[in-house]
Amino acid sequence: MSDRELTFADAIREALAEEMRRNPRVFIIGEDVAEAGTPFKVLSGLVEEFGKARVIDTPISEPGFSGIGVGAAMTGMRPVVDIMFGDFLGLVMDQIANQAAKVHYMSGGKLSVPMVFRTTMGATRRSAAQHSQSLHAWVSHIPGLKVAIPSTPYDAKGLMKTAIRDNSPVVFFEDKMMYKLKGVVPMDDYTIPFGVADIKRAGNDITLVATSSMVQVALGAADLLAQIGVSAEVIDPRTTLPLDKSTLIESAKKTSRAIVIDEGYEQYGVTAEIASVIADGAFYYLDAPVKRMGAMNVPVPFSPALEDVTVPTEQSVFEMAKTLCGKA
Amino acid sequence: MTEHIDLEQSLHMYEQMAKIRAFEEKVNELYKNAKMPGLAHLYSGEEAVAVGVCEALHRDDYITSTHRGHGHCLAKGAKVDRMFAELLGKEAGYCRGKGGSMHIADPDSGNLGANAIVGGSMGIATGAAMSAKMRGSNQVAVCFFGDGALGQGLFYEVANMAALWKLPVIYVCENNLYNEYTHYSETTAGQLIARAQTFGMCAEIVDGQDVHAVYTTMQRLVERARCGEGPAFLQCDTYRYYGHHVGDINRAYYRAKEEETEWRANRDPLKILSARLVAQKLTDASVIERIEAEVNAEVESGVAFALNAPFPDAREVDEDVYA
Numbered sequence: 001m002s003d004r005e006l007t008f009a010d011a012i013r014e015a016l017a018e019e020m021r022r023n024p025r026v027f028i029i030g031e032d033v034a035e036a037g038t039p040f041k042v043l044s045g046l047v048e049e050f051g052k053a054r055v056i057d058t059p060i061s062e063p064g065f066s067g068i069g070v071g072a073a074m075t076g077m078r079p080v081v082d083i084m085f086g087d088f089l090g091l092v093m094d095q096i097a098n099q100a101a102k103v104h105y106m107s108g109g110k111l112s113v114p115m116v117f118r119t120t121m122g123a124t125r126r127s128a129a130q131h132s133q134s135l136h137a138w139v140s141h142i143p144g145l146k147v148a149i150p151s152t153p154y155d156a157k158g159l160m161k162t163a164i165r166d167n168s169p170v171v172f173f174e175d176k177m178m179y180k181l182k183g184v185v186p187m188d189d190y191t192i193p194f195g196v197a198d199i200k201r202a203g204n205d206i207t208l209v210a211t212s213s214m215v216q217v218a219l220g221a222a223d224l225l226a227q228i229g230v231s232a233e234v235i236d237p238r239t240t241l242p243l244d245k246s247t248l249i250e251s252a253k254k255t256s257r258a259i260v261i262d263e264g265y266e267q268y269g270v271t272a273e274i275a276s277v278i279a280d281g282a283f284y285y286l287d288a289p290v291k292r293m294g295a296m297n298v299p300v301p302f303s304p305a306l307e308d309v310t311v312p313t314e315q316s317v318f319e320m321a322k323t324l325c326g327k328a
Numbered sequence: 329m330t331e332h333i334d335l336e337q338s339l340h341m342y343e344q345m346a347k348i349r350a351f352e353e354k355v356n357e358l359y360k361n362a363k364m365p366g367l368a369h370l371y372s373g374e375e376a377v378a379v380g381v382c383e384a385l386h387r388d389d390y391i392t393s394t395h396r397g398h399g400h401c402l403a404k405g406a407k408v409d410r411m412f413a414e415l416l417g418k419e420a421g422y423c424r425g426k427g428g429s430m431h432i433a434d435p436d437s438g439n440l441g442a443n444a445i446v447g448g449s450m451g452i453a454t455g456a457a458m459s460a461k462m463r464g465s466n467q468v469a470v471c472f473f474g475d476g477a478l479g480q481g482l483f484y485e486v487a488n489m490a491a492l493w494k495l496p497v498i499y500v501c502e503n504n505l506y507n508e509y510t511h512y513s514e515t516t517a518g519q520l521i522a523r524a525q526t527f528g529m530c531a532e533i534v535d536g537q538d539v540h541a542v543y544t545t546m547q548r549l550v551e552r553a554r555c556g557e558g559p560a561f562l563q564c565d566t567y568r569y570y571g572h573h574v575g576d577i578n579r580a581y582y583r584a585k586e587e588e589t590e591w592r593a594n595r596d597p598l599k600i601l602s603a604r605l606v607a608q609k610l611t612d613a614s615v616i617e618r619i620e621a622e623v624n625a626e627v628e629s630g631v632a633f634a635l636n637a638p639f640p641d642a643r644e645v646d647e648d649v650y651a
Contacts, residue, residue, distance in 0.1 A: 061486075061488065063451065063481070064454075064482060064486045064489060065451075066451065067450065067451010067454065067455060067486060068455035068458055068486060068489065069455060070451055071440070071452035071453060071454060071457075071458070071469075072455040072456070074440055074455070074456065075455070075459040076463060094482075099443075099445070099451070099452065103433075103441065104649070104650070104651045106427045106431040107422075107426075107431070107435075107441055107648075108421070108422065108426050108427065108648060109424070109647065109648035110423070110433060110434075111441060114651070143649050144649055144650065146650070168650045168651045
């Protein structure tokens with residue numbers, strides 16, 4: 001209805017506010033979520049509207065408040081647990097993977113855990129090895145979890161609203177380098193279903209499957225490819241769990257070439273899973289092996305001179321695509 | 329201390345303890361006869377804790393249980409037949425065969441599930457208490473765990489928040505003296521109760537073999553939690569008659585036979601209660617025998633039901649992954 005633009009951070013805040021107005025059982029819990037609004041200011045203003053009883057500041061105790069979220073979710077509430085940096089998933093994996101993910105199954109379907117773990121990902125913020133990782137592959141491995149990994153303000157808002165309304169635990173990854181990214185976000189109450197990929201740019205010669213901030217990288221590479229006459233299709237799965245396999249496979253069948261680009265570590269990562277899905281589903285249509293581009297398999301370094309070479313860039317994706325299309 | 333507990337309630341507590349004892353003896357038999365898949369961690373010897381605690385709760389109050397959880401589940405209201413069915417992996421079990429001995433959950437009786445990660449449910453119980461407070465439901469939550477679970481960091485995080493926010497949660501520490509195969513004195517610096525006292529939390533120690541003592545203490549702690557006075561910690565000193573699990577037969581390397589014999593002979597929770605009721609001339613041996621006969625019959629019929637019950641259809645394997 002409008003061309004209103006919001007930043008990625010504003011879109012997430014708006015989704016949270018709308019869902020908190022819609023359902024009094026929704027609340028936020030985490031470190032410095034109230035007056036501070038998180039270090040990234042994503043939650044600024046929420047405590048003023050909803051009060052400290054629903055925007056709850058905690059001690060620095062990630063496993064503790066995550067576990068409290070699980071128990072609250074099992075007994076009628078809908079918590080949104082804030083894990084400031086994705087790296088801190090290392091602290092809370094028991095609560096996410098052994099508790100939240102398994103309660104519904106272990107109880108034979110009698111208990112459920114409707115909650116969202118919000119956390120961040122993404123390197124190049126000069127934050128070094130313990131504040132820069134993209135660890136969505138860890139949780140995408142676990143049955144019982146859903147994993148959302150939006151790339152635009154529009155998707156972030158729609159996926160967050162779906163996550164809060166979902167009756168299963170959702171881990172929601174926000175690339176902290178995208179918080180200021182602007183995009184069109186309509187005023188109306190929309191949601192985006194999980195497990196539905198979005199074609200961010202249509203093309204015919206090569207499929208670029210990209211997640212989160214790598215979607216912007218892939219779109220930039222697609223522009224460069226267009227200049228040399230290669231038409232790239234950019235597809236964003238939007239959720240890694242569930243994964244929209246058919247859209248990825250159909251695109252690869254059409255283009256006959258595919259690169260998967262993701263900011264998680266390349267080894268045993270999201271790129272491996274998606275490349276396998278494409279190789280399996282589109283094998284007889286492929287003219288080249290499916291290529292993977294993830295973060296380098298090193299702890300994320302501090303120095304800009306080092307950090308910048310660890311993640312895929314427009315140029316590196318362009319070069320890879322050019323080679324794959326025989327234009328090198 | 330026991331004046332306000334009438335005979336009917338005492339006999340009910342005896343029945344609950346006797347039921348747990350008979351249940352666990354049958355579980356051990358099923359294991360020895362290779363009729364039960366997997367293992368089980370028996371609660372025999374600790375019955376007064378679960379029964380004394382759960383007697384002080386309403387049906388809609390919450391509990392979280394542990395790997396040694398059969399006693400908690402039964403004391404909170406689970407039925408013997410469906411418990412056995414779950415232990416045998418049958419469709420009629422509380423979790424349709426998906427949980428087994430270590431994961432029995434029964435939300436109808438307020439049981440949010442047994443947890444096989446030691447200390448793993450401390451967050452869940454605390455969160456349930458927070459939820460009760462937010463919803464204004466007047467429910468309390470009880471977190472059962474053993475002495476070994478105090479080695480986990482989670483306790484210190486959630487106890488801190490529970491005390492800060494005056495949450496209606498009671499942490500019930502069953503000190504059965506052993507962290508699996510190691511005496512707790514070898515793993516514990518300082519006193520167990522000091523761990524709770526440091527948060528300014530109401531903390532008490534009770535004889536976990538005396539169901540009256542557990543019940544009356546628990547009543548006080550529940551009452552104050554319901555009134556908004558915050559969390560409490562109750563250390564119940566008790567003893568595990570069997571090994572860490574049913575297969576832990578040769579225990580001489582970590583505890584003496586004489587110690588086991590002493591607890592069974594002189595510290596048995598069923599004997600303590602029945603002897604007290606008889607000594608006070610409130611009842612006689614025939615009443616106790618009748619209760620024993622009734623629970624034995626319930627256990628026999630429950631196990632027969634479970635042995636004859638069908639397994640789940642293999643096609644159910646991927647049901648209930650998502651809600």
